[in-house]
Amino acid sequence: xxxxxxxxxxxxxxxxxxxxxxxxxxxxxxxxxxxxxxxxxxxxxxxxxxxxxxxxxxxxxxxxxxxxxxxxxxxxxxxxxxxxxxxxxxxxxxxxxxxxxxxxxxxxxxxxxxxxxxxxxxxxxxxxxxxxxxxxxxxxxxxxxxxxxxxxxxxxxxxxxxxxxxxxxxxxxxxxxxxxxxxxxxxxxxxxxxxxxxxxxxxxxxxxxxxxxxxxxxxxxxxxxxxxxxxxxxxxxxxxxxxxxxxxxxxxxxxxxxxxxxxxxxxxxxxxxxxxxxxxxxxxxxxxxxxxxxxxxxxxxxxxxxxxxxxxxxxxxxxxxxxxxxxxxxxxxxxxxxxxxxxxxxxxxxxxxxxxxxxxxxxxxxxxxxxxxxxxxxxxxxxxxxxxxxxxxxxxxxxxxxxxxxxxxxxxxxxxxxxxxxxxxxxxxxxxxxxxxxxxxxxxxxxxxxxxxxxxxxxxxxxxxxxxxxxxxxxxxxxxxxxxxxxxxxxxxxxxxx
RNA sequence: GGUCGGGUGGCCGAGCGGUUAGGCAGUGGUCUGCAAAACCAUCUACGGCAGUUCGAAUCUGCUCCCGACCUCCA
Numbered sequence: 001x002x003x004x005x006x007x008x009x010x011x012x013x014x015x016x017x018x019x020x021x022x023x024x025x026x027x028x029x030x031x032x033x034x035x036x037x038x039x040x041x042x043x044x045x046x047x048x049x050x051x052x053x054x055x056x057x058x059x060x061x062x063x064x065x066x067x068x069x070x071x072x073x074x075x076x077x078x079x080x081x082x083x084x085x086x087x088x089x090x091x092x093x094x095x096x097x098x099x100x101x102x103x104x105x106x107x108x109x110x111x112x113x114x115x116x117x118x119x120x121x122x123x124x125x126x127x128x129x130x131x132x133x134x135x136x137x138x139x140x141x142x143x144x145x146x147x148x149x150x151x152x153x154x155x156x157x158x159x160x161x162x163x164x165x166x167x168x169x170x171x172x173x174x175x176x177x178x179x180x181x182x183x184x185x186x187x188x189x190x191x192x193x194x195x196x197x198x199x200x201x202x203x204x205x206x207x208x209x210x211x212x213x214x215x216x217x218x219x220x221x222x223x224x225x226x227x228x229x230x231x232x233x234x235x236x237x238x239x240x241x242x243x244x245x246x247x248x249x250x251x252x253x254x255x256x257x258x259x260x261x262x263x264x265x266x267x268x269x270x271x272x273x274x275x276x277x278x279x280x281x282x283x284x285x286x287x288x289x290x291x292x293x294x295x296x297x298x299x300x301x302x303x304x305x306x307x308x309x310x311x312x313x314x315x316x317x318x319x320x321x322x323x324x325x326x327x328x329x330x331x332x333x334x335x336x337x338x339x340x341x342x343x344x345x346x347x348x349x350x351x352x353x354x355x356x357x358x359x360x361x362x363x364x365x366x367x368x369x370x371x372x373x374x375x376x377x378x379x380x381x382x383x384x385x386x387x388x389x390x391x392x393x394x395x396x397x398x399x400x401x402x403x404x405x406x407x408x409x410x411x412x413x414x415x416x417x418x419x420x421x422x423x424x425x426x427x428x429x430x431x432x433x434x435x436x437x438x439x440x441x442x443x444x445x446x447x448x449x450x451x452x453x454x455x456x457x458x459x460x461x462x463x464x465x466x467x468x469x470x471x472x473x474x475x476x477x478x479x480x481x482x483x484x485x486x487x488x489x490x491x492x493x494x495x496x497x498x
Numbered sequence: 499g500g501u502c503g504g505g506u507g508g509c510c511g512a513g514c515g516g517u518u519a520g521g522c523a524g525u526g527g528u529c530u531g532c533a534a535a536a537c538c539a540u541c542u543a544c545g546g547c548a549g550u551u552c553g554a555a556u557c558u559g560c561u562c563c564c565g566a567c568c569u570c571c572a
Contacts, residue, residue: 032572045572085570171567177500178568222570244572249501251571274572275503281564287571320521321511326504326565333510336522343521346535379512387512391520401536405529469531476533487535 002381004059006052007324009248009271010170014383019239020269024062026238027053028230028268030247031123033070034104035089038111039291040314040329041277041284045244047315047434048274048323050117052242052384054432066233067120068226069108071101071127072209072219084219087208097208101127111294114311116434122233126225130211133220133228136262137199137213145261149190151202151216157195160257170256170271171249197254199224223254230267231259241268245275246283277318278328279304292329305331309338310438316341319386319433344393345437346496347400348425354403356418365399366417372396373424380432389428396421405489439497457486457493 004017019025029049032042046067056063072086090097112119126133137153140146145160146153161167161175168174178195202216203209210217230238236259243252252271259267276283284291292304300308309317317337321327372392379388400421403411429435456475463471476486479495486495 030572033570035570039572042572048572172501173568174501245503246567246571249567250569276566276572278565283566283571285571317510325511328510330510332508332522336510338522340521385512387520391512394520398537405536407537464531467531473532485534488530488533489535 002378004055004381005383006270006272007383009273010268015270017270019061020237024064025056025240026234027056027063027065027240027242028226028234028238029065029067029120029241030226030243030251031067031069032108033085034101034108035085036104036286037293038104038108039284039286040294040297041244041286041291043111043115043117043294044277044318044327045274046112046117047115047318048384049242049272050434051319051323051386051432052240052272053118053120054434055380055384058427058432064122064234065118065120066122066124066230068229069101069105069123069125070225071098071105071125072225084207084209090208098127101125114294115315116312116436118434124229124233126220126229127209129225129229129232130220132232133224134200134211134213136224136228136231136258137215137220139262140199140258143261143264145257146199147192148215151218152190152198153200153215153221154191154196155199155221155254155257155261156192157197157257158193160261164260166260167257168253171253173249173253197221197223197250199258223251224258226251227255227258227262227267230255231263236263236267237265238268240270240272242272242274245273248273274323275326278326279330281328284329304329305334309334312436312438313338313341315433316344316435319435320390322383322385322387324383340390340394341435343397344390344425344429345435345439347397348429349437349439350400350404351418351422351425354418354422356413356415358415363412363414365413369396369399369413369417369421373420376424376428380428386433393425393428396424453484453495457495460486461493 005014006017007013008015027049029046031046032038049067053063053065072084084097086097086100089095090100093100095103137146140155141148141153145156147156157167157175168178175195199221200213200215200218201221202218207219210219230241241252241255256266259265278284279290279292282290292302294311294314296302297305297314298308298311300306313334314337317329317334318327320337320340372395376389376392379385379392382388403413403418456479460472460475463469463475479486483497484495485497486493
């Protein structure tokens, strides 16, 4: 099997994945700011890193996965300069800031659960790490890369770049260009250079969330929490840092600078960036309202969709595109994903219950199936190429279905091949891609229903034997009203939920 | 304006120098009481213009569109 390669945003190349410490992997992913409901764009990013997390574990790595909750410190845009995003929301809803944080954190966790996105090993919050952040700021000052102005602390990008020459390496920015581009921001006059950024902000009286520090009563800068928390839980130098593409600059660039300035080394070996989810050809974003909520997607109550889609269909839809590509959400694309998802799940379901007797001989079909299964993992090893892996799986479906249809050629396959297919479908679909079978949950606890359905199907079979098509069709049509689909096959009739 | 990334068949989406991507939709067939499903076959492509090459969707140049970032953002 091929070795795992991943695309490193830092080198802009695919590199072989070699953990810093063999056997254990440290991974940090920038989590959500909990000031409103998560939307599908967030979900796609966390899903992408969930696949990566799952795949690393599948490879036998012990992974410590840290994904933070940002519950303070990000300033809002033009309108409410200097006001904390969470504090703003709190005033709006007349809630205590931490009440807002709790509400949307709960909502976020619930959504992660619905989409079957794994819990991280540690989910630290920014407010819970105020001491670490203040310590890191002091370290940056001590090392000569931070300066205090009127109770606020700024990062000296110019000095940092002169000494290390690395500011902008990750995002491809050039400091000199940034200087001329930077617009007028709050307290711009306090900075030595326009490219400098705040690592501690002095708060005014009406500011709701503030903490005491040696510089002033205030709050930490926008990029500091990730630097402090990744260092605390994963060390100064760890394997993977991930996040959305839109965080590359300034967030990740500044994070790198802060870590180097404080600890003297680059935080992450590999930087991974997930691309944006689009709708109407534009980035889905809660800031500008170009968004559809997950709830509306499930219920179908939105102008953007013709019907509701299950969370697993949405998950599958997202995995049909590579994590580094943009993905355009549309009703027709979701419809296609739904059909594809069902097709794959049906094949998986069949494999799980098939009882194959050993035939002994290894046929051409065996060889082909084996190559194709290996191919699935080759694709995943190639920077987690889920769309290609799924394509390989789809190519295996006709083999599975031919077996199901009792075609002699495919019945000749060996037991090893069937077992390998069985394992491949379950490993890839469930363990790695985290796709649950919608039918498992829908049909659970329905022993009685199974019995009733068997009876109904028996009666319908009798009708059919008597060529009483009217009765047979009535049963089929009436069951359709309950989303139950009847399929007449060679081996008898079976049923499933639509 | 600066930096970067895209434009692939009806739709979504891989590929990134020579090979069928794949899914959905369409078409023809097999099967079926009829359907559905399944199976087999099949039609639509690489924004435009030049160039490099035996050969380009894939490399180069120009050009036209679109997007992201530069400000909180996944």
